[in-house]
Amino acid sequence: MTFNSLGRGLAATxxxxxxxxxxxxxxxGEAMPARAAANSGQTTAVYRVYNHxxxxxxxxxDYTLTELGYGIRTTLHAGGLMSWFMRMDIQSMxxxxxxxxxxxxxxxxxxxxxxxxxxxxVLHYADNMPHVVTLDPKESDRxxxxxxxxxxxxxxxxxxxxxxxxxxxxxxxxxxxQVFDGLRLSAMTSHGPFKADVPxxxxxxxKGPALRCDFVGQQEAGFIKDSSHLEVMxxxxxxxxxxxxxxxxxxxAVRVEFEHPKLGQMTAVLDHVxxxxx
Numbered sequence: 490m491t492f493n494s495l496g497r498g499l500a501a502t503x504x505x506x507x508x509x510x511x512x513x514x515x516x517x518g519e520a521m522p523a524r525a526a527a528n529s530g531q532t533t534a535v536y537r538v539y540n541h542x543x544x545x546x547x548x549x550x551d552y553t554l555t556e557l558g559y560g561i562r563t564t565l566h567a568g569g570l571m572s573w574f575m576r577m578d579i580q581s582m583x584x585x586x587x588x589x590x591x592x593x594x595x596x597x598x599x600x601x602x603x604x605x606x607x608x609x610x611v612l613h614y615a616d617n618m619p620h621v622v623t624l625d626p627k628e629s630d631r632x633x634x635x636x637x638x639x640x641x642x643x644x645x646x647x648x649x650x651x652x653x654x655x656x657x658x659x660x661x662x663x664x665x666x667q668v669f670d671g672l673r674l675s676a677m678t679s680h681g682p683f684k685a686d687v688p689x690x691x692x693x694x695x696k697g698p699a700l701r702c703d704f705v706g707q708q709e710a711g712f713i714k715d716s717s718h719l720e721v722m723x724x725x726x727x728x729x730x731x732x733x734x735x736x737x738x739x740x741x742a743v744r745v746e747f748e749h750p751k752l753g754q755m756t757a758v759l760d761h762v763x764x765x766x767x
Contacts, residue, residue, distance in 0.1 A: 531551055531553045532551070532552055532738055532762065533763050534550045534741060535547070535549050536548040536549070536757045536758060536759055537568060537758050538568070538755060538757045539755070540749075540752050540753065540755050545568060545569060546566065546568050547565070547567075547568035548563065548564070549564045550562075550563045552649070554653060554654060556587070557586060558587060559584065559585060559586075559654070560582075560584045561582070561583050561584075561650055562581065563580070564578075564580050565578075565580075576602055577601070578601045578602050578603075579600070579601035579602075579603055581598065581599040582597070582646070583597040583645075583650070584596055585614075585650065590654075590655055590658070590659065592643060592654075596611075596612065596614065597611070597619070597644035597647065597671075598611045599671070606626060609623050610623060610670070612644055612669075618641070619643070619644065619671075621671055630713055630714050631711060632711060632712050633711070634669065634674045638667075638674055638709070641667060642667040643666060643667070643668060648666055656732065656740055661682070662680065663679065663680055664679060665677060665679070667709075672711050673712075674710040674711055675709060676706070676707050677704060678704065678705050679703065679704040680702070682700035682701060683701045684701075685700075686699065687731045688731075688744065690756070692758065693743075695733055695743035698733075699731040699732055699743065699744075700731070700732045700733075701729055701730065701731050702729065702730050703727065703729045704728050704729070705726065705727050706725070706726050707723070707724070707725040707726065708722050708750070718750070721750050722750050726747065726749070727747070727748055728745065728746055728747030729745070730742045730746075738762050741759065741762060742759065743759040744757070
């Protein structure tokens with residue numbers, strides 16, 4: 490399994506679902522109640538990720554949202570039986586500002602061990618564009634993403650911040666965004682929310698009525714050269730996320746399902762949310 494691509498897929502495809510554009514709380518209607526400004530403390534959400542019925546990854550997201558900006562850190566580890574014979578340890582961090590229901594990223598960094606090597610990606614932002622500061626090791630077998638396509642693109646964690654802020658503040662998850670992880674550029678679109686019960690498989694702890702957002706991710710650039718999976722990588726890959734209002738935390742994705750281009754159907758279920766830390 491290519492766990493490094495799984496990690497980026499989880500962050501970019503599973504969590505990047507809510508882009509409300511210019512909508513406001515007044516536009517929400519009865520679909521989802523408008524939320525007050527996000528708390529200024531740190532929130533932690535811990536997920537278990539399943540593939541083909543097996544627990545393969547443990548994912549933790551720590552995030553702080555204020556009216557002025559955001560800071561997010563995620564960690565990914567091989568989980569379940571996979572942790573016995575596969576090594577993966579990836580930590581990613583991002584920070585930036587909110588600007589009228591959009592984000593202005595400042596920096597993004599992802600480091601750790603995957604695919605048999607220590608890897609590092611660092612992005613800095615200037616003039617609404619990401620700039621690759623560090624890419625180690627180089628991936629010469631991959632096509633470079635044209636600079637002309639990177640305008641207003643954001644990293645995976647900034648997209649996660651956009652999701653959390655907009656779903657909570659506006660109640661909508663209709664929209665689109667360009668996501669760049671340092672190697673690949675993907676288009677993300679989302680729709681909803683729709684009222685639906687949370688599926689109960691994979692030991693789902695948070696059950697019952699929820700609001701579901703449907704999304705589609707499609708890679709546009711940064712493909713492996715001469716790949717036999719090119720058509721699959723270029724195809725749109727759908728997914729969905731279920732949100733519930735957790736006391737003391739607010740609207741949180743309690744379950745995410747998405748189609749990974751190489752690994753197939755992935756399911757992330759919320760395991761627990763520790764108390765918000767001041």
